[in-house]
Amino acid sequence: MTDPIVDVKDLCRTFGQTEALQNVTLTVRPGQVYGLVGENGAGKTTLLKHLLGLLKPTSGTVQVFGMDPVANPAQVLSQIGFLSEDRDLPMWMRIDQVLHYYGGFFASWDSEYAQELLSTFDLKAEQRLKALSRGQLARVGLLVAVAHRPKLLLLDEPSSGLDPVVRQDILSAIIRTVADDGRTVVFSSHLLDEIQRVCDHVTMIHGGRVLLSGPLDEILEQHSRMTIRLSKPSKSTPSIPGAIRCEGSGREWTVLCNGASTEPYRWVEASGAEILDTGMPSLDEIFVARIRQAGVPAGEGQS
Amino acid sequence: MQIRISQEDGTPIYQQVMHQVRLLVSTGRLEPGEQLPAVRRLARQLLINPNTVARAYRELESGGVVKSRPGAGVFVAEGSSPLSRKEKNRLVNERIDALLIEADQLNFDTETVLTMVKQRSNQFGKGTKK
Numbered sequence: 001m002t003d004p005i006v007d008v009k010d011l012c013r014t015f016g017q018t019e020a021l022q023n024v025t026l027t028v029r030p031g032q033v034y035g036l037v038g039e040n041g042a043g044k045t046t047l048l049k050h051l052l053g054l055l056k057p058t059s060g061t062v063q064v065f066g067m068d069p070v071a072n073p074a075q076v077l078s079q080i081g082f083l084s085e086d087r088d089l090p091m092w093m094r095i096d097q098v099l100h101y102y103g104g105f106f107a108s109w110d111s112e113y114a115q116e117l118l119s120t121f122d123l124k125a126e127q128r129l130k131a132l133s134r135g136q137l138a139r140v141g142l143l144v145a146v147a148h149r150p151k152l153l154l155l156d157e158p159s160s161g162l163d164p165v166v167r168q169d170i171l172s173a174i175i176r177t178v179a180d181d182g183r184t185v186v187f188s189s190h191l192l193d194e195i196q197r198v199c200d201h202v203t204m205i206h207g208g209r210v211l212l213s214g215p216l217d218e219i220l221e222q223h224s225r226m227t228i229r230l231s232k233p234s235k236s237t238p239s240i241p242g243a244i245r246c247e248g249s250g251r252e253w254t255v256l257c258n259g260a261s262t263e264p265y266r267w268v269e270a271s272g273a274e275i276l277d278t279g280m281p282s283l284d285e286i287f288v289a290r291i292r293q294a295g296v297p298a299g300e301g302q303s
Numbered sequence: 304m305q306i307r308i309s310q311e312d313g314t315p316i317y318q319q320v321m322h323q324v325r326l327l328v329s330t331g332r333l334e335p336g337e338q339l340p341a342v343r344r345l346a347r348q349l350l351i352n353p354n355t356v357a358r359a360y361r362e363l364e365s366g367g368v369v370k371s372r373p374g375a376g377v378f379v380a381e382g383s384s385p386l387s388r389k390e391k392n393r394l395v396n397e398r399i400d401a402l403l404i405e406a407d408q409l410n411f412d413t414e415t416v417l418t419m420v421k422q423r424s425n426q427f428g429k430g431t432k433k
Contacts, residue, residue: 033352171350179343179353193310198352217315276408280313 003066004029005152005184006051011060013046013208020046021208023060028201031182033174035199035216037192037287043208044188045085048156051186052082065151078106081150083141085157089129095140096125099147106148114147121169135166142173153177155187159194167194174198192284196220204287206294216283224259225281227252231272240267245289256281256289304333304340308349316351320359321366328368328379339369339377 006028013021021043028034036044049055050062053069053076062069069076090098095118103109118125121139129137138158146153153174159167171194177183189195195202196216203213212219223244230238233250240246242263245256257264268275281289306323308316327333339345342360346353360377363369371377406416 031354033354168350172347175346175350175353179346196310196313197308197316197350200352200354217317220313220315223313277404282310282313286313 002030004063005032005065006034006186007061007063007066008047008050009061011047011050011062012058013050013055014058019208021050024205024208024210026203026210026213028184028186030184031178032184032201033178033199034184034186035195035202036186036188036205037190037195037202037283038188038205038211039190039291042205044205045156046208047205048154048186048188051154052077052080078108078148079151081145081148081153083145083153083155083158085160089137089141089144091129093129094125095123095127095129098129098140098144099125102144102147108148108150110147110149113149114143117143117147135162138162138166139169142170146173146177149180149183151183153183153185153187155185155189157188157190159189159191167191171198192282192287196283202283204290206291211290211294212286219286220280220283222259223256223281223286225254225256225279225285226264226268226275227254227277228268229274229276238271240264242267244293252276256285304345306345306349308351317355317359317362320345320349320351320356321363324359324363325368333379335379335381337379339379341376 004027006026008024008026011021011024012019024043024047026034036047038044046055050057051064051069053064053071053073056070064076065079067076090101093101099111099114099118103111103114121136121143123136123139123143127136129140132140142158145155155170155174158170162170174185174187175198177185187199199216201214202216202219204211227248230251230253234253237246237248238253240255240257240263242261243255243257247254255264265275304324304327306320308319324333324339333339339360340348342353342356346356349356360369360371364371364377367380369377370380402416403413406413411419
């Protein structure tokens with residue numbers, strides 16, 4: 001197998017008393033689109049900051065392109081494109097100045113590509129950043145993140161608070177990055193439909209720990225949903241073995257379960273209930289069910 | 304090639320692509336020998352991961368629906384699909400089960416459903432197809 005682009009092993013990070021990341025392990029391989037999902041404050045941004053070498057692990061190791069990003073910032077950062085949630089762009093500049101400024105940092109800056117994106121995004125070189133809308137700023141941030149054709153594109157909540165048109169630009173930039181010579185993307189989002197659309201691998205973080213991780217298709221195929229009708233109404237949630245989450249009232253309940261397990265089905269049969277409907281839950285439903293099952297994380301706070 | 308990705312349920316996207324290509328082929332919207340869009344192109348059109356498109360094409364190829372010619376692209380396979388009898392049965396049975404469940408919920412008995420299936424089939428003009 002090819003060498004991983006990102007290799008995180010047993011990463012722990014504490015801020016004072018808060019355990020922001022606990023034993024996080026993940027491997028991102030070339031050409032993957034890797035999604036990080038989790039609630040606000042779950043530790044996604046903290047994890048990304050470790051990949052950028054902006055934070056030092058309390059324990060554990062972080063390797064990007066086979067190097068420690070804290071020890072080799074120049075080599076690592078020159079090959080990464082990063083779009084942060086609070087895109088820290090020099091607001092006093094004009095767009096052409098921004099391009100010139102960032103172009104100076106990267107040996108691999110592709111001016112032609114930058115110009116092409118500028119017109120795709122309908123931006124004008126002489127516009128000042130402070131006069132731009134939120135969506136236009138996001139596009140500038142995106143342009144700056146991809147124009148040096150980075151080997152690894154890191155996006156931290158790229159779509160949050162943006163309209164559908166800009167979100168589409170961001171998704172198509174992600175697709176383009178992987179489609180053109182198999183570069184790699186890691187992005188965090190709480191918009192699960194985006195993750196479901198473009199990612200091939202998903203890691204769910206909750207309270208600084210990895211709750212679930214694997215190929216997206218496997219995660220989807222390993223969960224199933226059924227709606228059942230009990231033989232008589234139940235006031236409390238029926239406790240069904242193997243169920244991750246059970247919701248409903250009276251006689252009708254919807255159960256999210258591990259698709260591989262036959263336990264819930266045997267329970268249904270034994271209890272005289274009837275299966276009304278079965279289906280495959282979306283990533284969103286799986287996420288909510290898993291988070292509720294996991295309960296309130298021990299190390300609250302920190303993003 | 305018209306494909307719609309739905310995210311209402313958790314059906315993996317590669318399966319959605321496979322299913323819809325199969326549908327387009329079986330309804331004749333895609334003809335034998337016709338070229339499918341390149342992986343990257345379809346990925347960008349649908350805004351999905353190119354690896355997903357590649358997987359769908361790969362599985363369609365092993366199912367005999369399409370054939371890839373190195374350097375040229377992916378094409379709808381000529382002739383009948385070489386799916387095994389068992390595989391064909393499985394695919395159709397899956398659909399029948401879904402239909403029967405739905406019909407049962409709506410209080411149609413099996414006889415009525417059979418009649419309705421025949422009627423629809425005649426409308427397709429394929430009632431006599433072996």
